[in-house]
Amino acid sequence: MQRDRTPQFRLLGTGFVVGDGSLVATNSHVVPATLDNEHFEELIVVTFGSAGEQKAAKVTKVGSDPMHDLALLKFPHGVSFPALTLDDGMHAREGQAIAFTGFPIIGALGLNRATHRGIVASITPVVLPTEHGSQLNPQAIKRIREGAFPVLQLDATAYPGNSGSPLYDPDTGLVLAVVNMVFVKGSKETALTQPSGITYAIPAQHLRALVESVR
Numbered sequence: 434m435q436r437d438r439t440p441q442f443r444l445l446g447t448g449f450v451v452g453d454g455s456l457v458a459t460n461s462h463v464v465p466a467t468l469d470n471e472h473f474e475e476l477i478v479v480t481f482g483s484a485g486e487q488k489a490a491k492v493t494k495v496g497s498d499p500m501h502d503l504a505l506l507k508f509p510h511g512v513s514f515p516a517l518t519l520d521d522g523m524h525a526r527e528g529q530a531i532a533f534t535g536f537p538i539i540g541a542l543g544l545n546r547a548t549h550r551g552i553v554a555s556i557t558p559v560v561l562p563t564e565h566g567s568q569l570n571p572q573a574i575k576r577i578r579e580g581a582f583p584v585l586q587l588d589a590t591a592y593p594g595n596s597g598s599p600l601y602d603p604d605t606g607l608v609l610a611v612v613n614m615v616f617v618k619g620s621k622e623t624a625l626t627q628p629s630g631i632t633y634a635i636p637a638q639h640l641r642a643l644v645e646s647v648r
Contacts, residue, residue, distance in 0.1 A: 444543070447535035447597040448478060448506065449608070452644045454513030457506040459597030460613055461497050464504045478506060479544060480514055487544070496647040501582070501639040502613055505647055517599055517608045519644070520637040525585055525609045529553045533591065533612050533634075535598030550603065551589025559584045584633050585610050591632040600634045610634035 446463035450456065457478050468474040478492045490512055496505035508514075525531075534548040558581040591598065591612050598612040612634045 442477070444536070444539040444594070446539065447595060447612075449597075449599040450480075450514045450516045451505075451519060451608075451640065452516055452648070454516045455508050456495070456516075456644060456647070457492060457508070458599075458611065458640055458644070459504055459506065460611065461499055461502045461504040463597050464494055464497075464506070476506065478508070481544075481546065496643050498639060498643045501635050501643075503611065503635065503640050503643050505643060517601070517606065519608050519641045520610075521641060522638055523556075523583065523636055525553050525556065525636065527553050527556055530603055531585075531587065531589070531600055531609065532603040533589070533595065533598045533600045535591070535595040535612065537592035537594045539594030549589050549591065551587050553585050554588040555586040556583050557586050558582070582636075582639075584613075584635060587632040587634060589632055595632075600637075608637050608640075610636050611640055 445465075446459055448457040448459035448463070451458045464476070465474075468476070476492050476494070477489050480488050480490065482488070490508050492506040492508055494504060495507045497503070530550070530552055532548055532550045534546055536544060537547050585600070587600070591614055593614060595612050596614040599608045600610040600612055601608045612632065614632070
């Protein structure tokens with residue numbers, strides 16, 4: 434959430450607590466590149482307790498992985514919450530049951546959590562070959578140069594606001610990936626004039642590496 438002048442607050446996306454409990458993980462594209470200090474903009478994370486109680490805390494960005502569209506935010510000193518456990522490898526399997534919890538269509542529906550269930554439909558490269566070079570946009574070209582990596586394609590629908598949601602095993606709570614509604618589509622569906630409604634997620638091993646890098 435970004436404080437602004439009109440309106441006073443702008444809701445940006447979903448995040449979840451990781452690491453030692455002082456870090457919030459989300460997508461890099463969810464976090465503004467800069468804040469307007471002249472207009473007193475600041476980043477705020479709203480947390481939800483088990484009984485639905487809400488608390489707001491100012492956070493700062495402490496880590497970023499643009500290649501995998503991941504970012505880490507940090508609570509003020511002394512503030513922490515129970516953290517989710519991240520998968521330490523690529524353990525998701527095609528056909529596996531999954532769930533993700535976030536704030537779909539957050540700008541219209543507000544801070545109302547929703548949990549969606551589905552399966553991992555496919556594990557697929559973030560960039561696929563196109564028939565013509567003209568179908569490649571700059572983001573896809575950059576991704577090819579940096580090297581493609583596997584992402585999870587889901588048989589479940591996510592919406593704007595779900596970016597940054599934890600994708601987890603509903604039986605164990607283990608976070609398998611981070612839902613991504615913008616970055617993957619910009620790389621993977623560049624050949625489509627009308628991008629699909631398919632949902633993708635970035636494997637948690639990349640987030641785990643980012644968390645370890647900021648310790």
